[in-house]
Amino acid sequence: YLNLLISSLFVTVLYLGGWNISIPYISILELFQRDQIFGTTIGIFITLAKVIKLLFVSIATRWTLPRLRMDQLLNLGWKFLLPISLGNLLLTTSFQLFSL
Numbered sequence: 001y002l003n004l005l006i007s008s009l010f011v012t013v014l015y016l017g018g019w020n021i022s023i024p025y026i027s028i029l030e031l032f033q034r035d036q037i038f039g040t041t042i043g044i045f046i047t048l049a050k051v052i053k054l055l056f057v058s059i060a061t062r063w064t065l066p067r068l069r070m071d072q073l074l075n076l077g078w079k080f081l082l083p084i085s086l087g088n089l090l091l092t093t094s095f096q097l098f099s100l
Contacts, residue, residue, distance in 0.1 A: 008054040009047075016050050019043030 012018060020043075068076075 004055060004058060005051070008051045008058070011054060012047055012050040016054075018050075019047050021046060 016022070
């Protein structure tokens with residue numbers, strides 16, 4: 001679970017805004033600038049709350065969904081994901097060629 005914790009922390013900092021509040025137009029941010037220790041503490045708690053949410057989602061997904069065998073994953077990749085990706089490549093290439 002340590003790898004899951006570290007990857008959740010990286011995802012939180014890189015993609016979810018880290019210590020920033022995700023709600024726009026909130027006036028609490030002005031209070032953070034007045035007292036630097038209070039703002040840093042709140043930022044740490046916001047980051048930890050986002051990490052805990054990611055941990056909960058990933059652990060709940062692991063508990064809920066069944067474990068897939070290797071042959072099921074290979075069938076998924078070759079019979080489903082490869083045709084979708086080739087269709088996406090064909091569609092994007094045609095859009096790029098005809099948009100000139």
